[in-house]
Amino acid sequence: MIWKFKSSRHQELPLSKDSSNLFLKIMISISVFLFAVTLAGVLAINSMLVNWNASILGSLTVQIVPVSNSDRQKAHEEMLEQEQRAVALLSAMPEAKKVTALSEDQLQRLLRPWLGDDVDINELPMPRLIDVRLKSGAEINFKQLAEKLATVAPQASLDNHKLWLNKLINFAAGLKVLALAVLLLVIGVTSGAIFYTTQTSLGLHRDVIEILHIMGAKDTYIAQQYAGRTAWLGAVGGIIGVALAVPVIFLIAHLAHQIEGGIIDEARLSMGSWLAIVSLPVFSSLVAMQTAYYTVKRTLERMM
Amino acid sequence: MFETQETEPIIELEKVGIRYGRGPEVLSNIDLSLQRGSFHFLTGKSGAGKTSLLSMMYLWQKPSRGRLSIFGNNVNFANRNSLSLFRRRIGVVFQDFRLLEHVSAFDNVALPLRVSGMNEKEIRKRVNELLKWVEIDRSTSAITSTLSGGEKQRVAIARAVINRPDILLADEPTGNVDNDIATKLMKLFVELNKLGTTVVIATHNENLINEFKYPCICLKNHNLTIVPAGERKNDMEI
Numbered sequence: 001m002i003w004k005f006k007s008s009r010h011q012e013l014p015l016s017k018d019s020s021n022l023f024l025k026i027m028i029s030i031s032v033f034l035f036a037v038t039l040a041g042v043l044a045i046n047s048m049l050v051n052w053n054a055s056i057l058g059s060l061t062v063q064i065v066p067v068s069n070s071d072r073q074k075a076h077e078e079m080l081e082q083e084q085r086a087v088a089l090l091s092a093m094p095e096a097k098k099v100t101a102l103s104e105d106q107l108q109r110l111l112r113p114w115l116g117d118d119v120d121i122n123e124l125p126m127p128r129l130i131d132v133r134l135k136s137g138a139e140i141n142f143k144q145l146a147e148k149l150a151t152v153a154p155q156a157s158l159d160n161h162k163l164w165l166n167k168l169i170n171f172a173a174g175l176k177v178l179a180l181a182v183l184l185l186v187i188g189v190t191s192g193a194i195f196y197t198t199q200t201s202l203g204l205h206r207d208v209i210e211i212l213h214i215m216g217a218k219d220t221y222i223a224q225q226y227a228g229r230t231a232w233l234g235a236v237g238g239i240i241g242v243a244l245a246v247p248v249i250f251l252i253a254h255l256a257h258q259i260e261g262g263i264i265d266e267a268r269l270s271m272g273s274w275l276a277i278v279s280l281p282v283f284s285s286l287v288a289m290q291t292a293y294y295t296v297k298r299t300l301e302r303m304m
Numbered sequence: 305m306f307e308t309q310e311t312e313p314i315i316e317l318e319k320v321g322i323r324y325g326r327g328p329e330v331l332s333n334i335d336l337s338l339q340r341g342s343f344h345f346l347t348g349k350s351g352a353g354k355t356s357l358l359s360m361m362y363l364w365q366k367p368s369r370g371r372l373s374i375f376g377n378n379v380n381f382a383n384r385n386s387l388s389l390f391r392r393r394i395g396v397v398f399q400d401f402r403l404l405e406h407v408s409a410f411d412n413v414a415l416p417l418r419v420s421g422m423n424e425k426e427i428r429k430r431v432n433e434l435l436k437w438v439e440i441d442r443s444t445s446a447i448t449s450t451l452s453g454g455e456k457q458r459v460a461i462a463r464a465v466i467n468r469p470d471i472l473l474a475d476e477p478t479g480n481v482d483n484d485i486a487t488k489l490m491k492l493f494v495e496l497n498k499l500g501t502t503v504v505i506a507t508h509n510e511n512l513i514n515e516f517k518y519p520c521i522c523l524k525n526h527n528l529t530i531v532p533a534g535e536r537k538n539d540m541e542i
């Protein structure tokens with residue numbers, strides 16, 4: 001580890017008076033703020049995806065809609081036929097654990113709450129339902145399955161909700177990749193700013209550095225002083241950034257919870273997620289320190 | 305040279321030239337061999353190249369041609385780390401002191417010990433001792449920029465000798481002090497020399513050269529001649 005407390009006690013380089021310190025502090029604060037909010041987004045999307053995937057995995061429902069035909073008997077037979085073919089297709093799927101076509105009784109029981117006891121179901125154009133239990137860990141390509149089902153049973157339709165959820169999952173996963181790219185970008189831009197301000201500072205303190213070198217100081221001795229200073233700036237900037245980000249994250253969460261439908265409800269930040277966000281100053285301090293350290297080593301090798 | 309040749313020279317220059325950028329050579333074809341434990345004055349008019357020659361000896365200025373060896377190592381082939389280690393064995397008093405103005409006298413003198421990683425307790429002991437010896441003990445914690453010229457000079461000398469260097473290079477250390485103090489400083493250098501330190505002192509001070517009988521390295525017209533102790537040549541310019 002490059003960090004040595006022993007040598008951080010003396011600071012021959014008057015780095016605390018560098019005018020770039022304020023710039024770096026503000027820069028790091030803004031970066032950590034953006035990082036924290038984006039990270040909260042990534043973590044929220046993640047927990048949402050976990051919940052959605054859990055509800056999407058496990059099971060799926062296929063519905064066979066009645067054929068419209070004036071001959072009710074014939075239409076009913078056609079529907080049952082399609083149901084059988086659909087069941088055959090679904091059972092053949094390697095991901096399927098158990099495929100059950102719901103019986104008339106079961107259908108009636110499902111509908112009773114809406115229709116009451118007096119309605120004769122046989123008089124109504126009732127759809128048939130097939131319940132498919134999936135093996136654990138199985139992932140279904142809904143679009144492909146829907147297409148396959150259409151060839152054997154044109155009246156079959158996949159559970160709408162899940163199809164829609166599947167699209168939402170893809171969207172959220174894309175959003176997550178984008179957010180991760182933003183996180184990398186924020187780290188990159190901040191490291192770049194630290195790189196250039198450190199280089200400028202080295203030029204500014206050339207006289208002192210020359211003296212240190214002539215006294216026999218190695219580059220690491222100088223690099224440690226920069227690392228110490230910049231680690232401090234990284235920590236302070238990080239604390240300011242997180243302090244600003246936490247209320248904003250709460251505000252966004254509050255606004256999101258007002259959306260009806262319970263989609264966003266799944267996007268809770270866990271204890272671990274909050275811990276990660278709150279410990280960002282440690283991270284920013286480390287990144288700042290490492291960047292400054294290697295900038296000094298690299299620049300000095302070229303400069304003198 | 306009349307000195308014994310049995311021991312290996314501590315500094316050796318062979319056909320060395322120094323130039324700045326694309327300018328003319330300040331010194332050309334310099335051959336010089338300093339024995340361990342020797343004491344030399346370095347003389348020459350202003351602009352003759354005394355500071356340039358010294359800065360090469362403390363491994364800052366690189367020779368633009370020729371070979372420079374120090375402690376038996378060819379400097380042309382030394383890497384950054386070993387250069388640092390060599391520099392720790394060389395004490396330098398600069399013409400303009402080059403102290404760190406924003407830190408205390410104590411921190412300035414402690415610097416050579418800190419860069420070589422000595423523990424603070426030992427540093428405190430050694431530095432306070434030396435500062436007392438050069439009579440700066442009242443103002444050790446004062447920021448260097450508030451010290452008088454004479455005090456700064458003593459701090460600069462203390463910094464140069466704190467780690468008992470093998471080589472001591474002083475660039476006109478008696479430049480702006482009166483003769484009494486100059487003689488006192490010289491006696492310090494002589495004491496160090498007796499302990500084994502190789503000493504080179506650039507100076508204009510004729511009284512010192514006459515009083516202390518040491519050989520002179522004379523720079524003139526880009527060339528170097530050695531004038532043995534106690535002798536005066538007509539072409540020796542101070």
Ligand SMILES: Nc1ncnc2c1ncn2[C@@H]1O[C@H](COP(=O)(O)OP(=O)(O)O)[C@@H](O)[C@H]1O
Pocket residue numbers: 324330348349350351352353354355356357
């Ligand atoms: N950093 C430098 N850049 C360019 N020329 C220099 C530099 N240092 C010294 N010189 C030139 O080299 C010559 C010798 O200078 P210096 O070594 O300082 O002589 P002295 O110390 O004997 O007065 C002078 O002509 C001076 O102008």
Ligand SMILES: [Mg+2]
Pocket residue numbers: 354355356399475
């Ligand atoms: Mg000079």
